Amino acid sequence: MPAGDEFRQQLRHFRTRAGLSQEALCEAAGVSVRALADMERGRTLGPQRRTVQALAEALKLDDDEAADLEKSAALGRPRPRAATAPAGPNTLALPRDIRDFTARGPALARLLKLAATLDDGKPGGDEPAQPTAVSPVSVITGQPGLGKTAFAVHAAHRLAPRFPDGQFALDLRGMDAEPTPPRDALARLLAASGITDAAIPNNLDERAALWRSLLGERRVLLLLDNAVDEDQVLPLLPGSGPSLTLVTSRNSLAGLDSVHRTDLALLRREEAVELLTRILGPERVLAEAQAARDLADLCGYLPLAVRIAGQRLLSRPHERLTKLVTRLAAEGRRLDGLQAGSLQVRAAFALSYRQLPPVTRTFLRRAALAAGPDFSPETGALLAGLSFDAAVDCAEELTDAGLLQSDAVAERYRFHDLLRLYALEQAESEDGPDIRDAALDRTARWMLERATAAALHYEVHQERTTPAQDPDPDTAPVGKSEARGWLEAERAQWLAALHRAHRSGRHQEVLDTAQAMHWFSDMTQHWEQWVEVFTCATESARALGDRRQEAVHLNYLAWAHNLCAHDPKAALTAADAALEAARECEDGLQEGWALGYSAGALHRQGRAEDSHDRLRESARCLAALDAPEARPAELTILNTLGNLLRHTGRAAEALEIHRRSERICRTGFPGRTDELVSLYHAVARQQIGNDLVALKRWHQAEAPLRHALADFEAAHMPIWAEQARLDLGRALSGIRHPEARQTLLTARDALAALNSPLHVEATAALAALDTLDGASAAC
Structure with missing residues (x-):
């Protein structure tokens, strides 16, 4: 009798004896009519033990009858194959494990841990586990x-x-x-x-x-x-x-x-090197340790890429790791280099790419043209020629497909480096240069228009009444906070757009954008990119033959070299060129600024006397001008002059200069917003506080420094605020040491995060405070 047939006959016998229809037995046992019919027809050869027990109870079988029914059911249940049994045509054995498997601990x-939860409630002996x-x-x-x-x-x-x-x-x-x-x-x-x-x-x-x-x-x-x-x-x-x-x-x-x-995430750098070590052996990797780390970097810590690089080197024992590093360093050859036999990074990406709908493939390869480490759906939409909503759908589809990574907070996406190279290859082969350039030009024009409109939220001239033209008013940033958020998030995109406009000869667009960025740049002095912005603008002004605009943007460039890139030599070169251009076109305002910026560069090079002379000349030049723009410039120069006097041991003279600046701020000056006047007043108060500290009048210094710190924080100017916090910490060092320590610690950490060299001064101030505390303890 075939296995399971005895169960079928027994079940039908017991049901008939009990006088139950299939429907009645199903209701009593809690099984489906279809399941019972399959059992009695022999299609289900060996039902589960708990099903047999439920049927036995419904049929009111005694213990012996129930045991016989279970025994016949067990004969029809497939017996588990031994794990070591040879794989036949219908077996689905586990693939071979990887000997050099690395990481993923x-x-x-x-x-x-998940598998261990299945052990809960497992009985002893040979009985099977209770089902979860x-x-x-x-x-x-x-x-x-x-x-x-x-x-x-x-x-x-x-x-x-x-x-x-x-x-x-x-x-x-x-x-x-x-x-x-x-x-x-x-x-x-x-x-x-x-x-x-x-x-x-x-x-x-x-x-x-x-x-x-x-x-x-x-x-x-x-x-x-x-x-x-x-x-x-x-x-x-x-x-x-x-x-x-x-x-x-x-x-x-x-x-x-x-x-x-x-x-699964990318490997860490050390894990990628460990994988190379397991493939190649420790001797070969240790002999070129830096090359192994560079190779892991070029593979983007992608396990497949690292394995391919390792297998390639393993098959060529005479080749050095450095040779492959040199080959992969060229982006255009990297995917070609990441293949070993049938293993290819490009092929792995192609499998997923071919699965995508046409519009999503277009979005993927065009999004790879975006500048920077990540991009917004807005940028992807512009590059792909899609609506915003369609771009979001594509980006989400690609995220679900593992081809993009989404940001944890913002609606932004990023490529893995190697996948981006693959997408760029597809853009080159499927779109061609004409379509690609059209997409980049379309995106660049839109980005520059929005960047200009967003930056003008920070414009301080009250006479500007014409609203900025945003390319999409319905989605335009509203207010300074949103404008700054957009400018920060899309910094790489609008900066790339500025460079593209410059290369394309759209010089007036470059100048308009850079000019609009002037006041916003003051809020973000920690951005080294301002050197790029004003270099482009200077070159565009020269291309247009506009000496006045050249002077303006050379001055901005000198400012950027001085305060953003901390390069006084380059700042002096730019300021001297601005001075020459300003005098040639007889622009007194730009002449005054150029003298002031060159003075700042000279001071940073240790040439205090030369700096002092230029500041005096700048102040005289600006004081003689009636233009509204001259007053903020004069204030800047006076504050800088006073700062120099204090650093050369003439704090009393510095205090007199900065009191003069404060009087100008209190009087006000026409054509400028209250916000701008307040900002200059804050700078004057900060300098007055520092003068008082230099004169050891610490108690008097605290109030103006606290006012300055509060004003800078309210204006969302972090680099200015943290410098004021550093100055306040120095003042408090003379009166309340515990508060001074906490203030200096906060300033030091914030300045370091902002990449400001002033964090070194904060560290020195903390060390000086420790020395004071040690001396006090010794007494």
């Missing part, structure tokens, strides 16, 4: 090349001893043109579990139900590799029971609920 630990409410599922996702399959296989081999009833691995071929249908996948899983072809149902739902019933009491490890979407995976998942399923996919499979998620 935390992710593996979380999977081991839902069999756990872990979805392993990430971009191409992260080693999802390698990790899942390695984890499966580590987990295998916990699953004595079998380990099955099935490639769902999600990247193929025709992924494996779930109906076919179930047929393979059922066959590997011992179900004969004749007993495998034709219907997808029936196959899924049979699969779930088989796993209800078994401890099986199931690896579903390379899944395409949720619809492919869902029918393959166990229901309840002590099995564990690992699913790998390039897509996020966000529609699968109640699953454990492992989102």
Whole structure:
């Protein structure tokens, strides 16, 4: 008698004896009519133990009869194959583990912890584990090349001893043109579990139900590799029971609920070097340790790329690591260099790229043209010629596909370096230079228009009444805060647009944007990019033959070299050129500024007397001018002159100069906003406080310095505010040491974060305070 046939006959006999219809027995036992019909027809050869127990209770069988029914059911259940059994045509054995598998310790630990939860409630002896409410599922996702399959296989081999009833691995071929249908996948899983072809149902739902019933009491490890979407995976998942399923996919499979998620990240640098070491051996890597680190950097810490580089070098034992580093350093040759036999980074990316809809492919390759480390949907929309909403949809689709990484807070996206190179290759081959240049020009014009409009929110001239023209008023930043947020977020984009406009000969656009940035640049002195902005503007002014504009932007450039790049030599060169241009076109205002900026550069080079002379000359030049623009310039020069006097030991004279500046601020000057006057007043107060500190009048210095700090913070000027905080800390050092220490610590850390060399002065002030405290303790 075939296995399972005895159970079928016994079940029908007991039901008939009890005088129950199939429907009545199903209701009493809590099983479906279809399931009972399959049992009596012999399609279900060996139901689960708890199902047999439920039927025995409903049929009111005695212990011996129930035992016989369970025994006959057990004969029809597929017997688990031994883990060491040879793989036949229907087996789905785990792939070979990778000998040099590296890193992923935390992710593996979380999977081991997940598997350990299945041990809860496991009885002793040979009895199977009690089924859990839902069999756990872990979805392993990430971009191409992260080693999802390698990790899942390695984890499966580590987990295998916990699953004595079998380990099955099935490639769902999600990247193929025709992924494996779930109906076919179930047929393979059922066959590997011992179900004969004749007993495998034709219907997808029936196959899924049979699969779930088989796993209800078994401890099986199931690896579903390379899944395409949720619809492919869902029918393959166990229901309840002590099995564990690992699913790998390039897509996020966000529609699968109640699953454990492992989102693999890039390797750390040291982990990438360790992988190279395991492939090549420690001697070869240690002999070129820096080259190994450089190679990891050029591979972008992508496991596939690092493995390919290692395999390539392993096959060429005579080649040095430095040779491959030199080859990969050229971006245009990097993807060519990252191939070893059938392993290719480019091929891994191409699999995902070909799966995308045409519009999403366009978005991906055009977005790679964006400047900077990340981009907004706004930029992607401009480059791809899409609406904003369509761009967001594409970006989200690419994120789900593992081809972009989304920012944790802002609506921004970034490429992996190698994937960006691949996308640029596709832009070159599929779009060509004409389409690419048109996309870049369209984006650059839009970016410059918005950047100009946004920067003009910081314009201080009251007479400017014409509103700035934003390219899309409906989405334009509103107010200074939003304008600054946009300018900061899109800094790389509008700066690249400025360079493109300059190279394209659109010089007036360059000048308009740079001029609009003038007052905003004062708020962000820690940006070294201002040197680039005003260099472009200076060259555009020269290209137009406009000597006055050349003088203006040379002065801005001198300011940037002085305060942003901390390069006084370059600042002096720019200021002297501005002075020459200003005198040639008889512009007294620009002449005064040029003298002032050159004085600042001379002071930073230790030429105090020369600096003093130029400041005096600048002050005389500006004081003689009636133009409204001259008063802020005069204030700047007076404050700088007083600062120089204080640093040369003439603090009393400095205090007199800065009191004069304060009187001008209190009087006010026409044509300028109250905000600008308040800012200059804050600078004067800061200088007065520093003069009083130099005169050891610490108590009098505290109030003006606190006023200055509050004004700079209210104006959202971090570099100015932290310098004022440093000055306040110095003043407090003379009266209240604990408060002084905390103030100096705050200033030091903030200045370091802003990349300001003043953090060195804060450190020195803290050391001086420690010396004072030590001397006090000794007394």
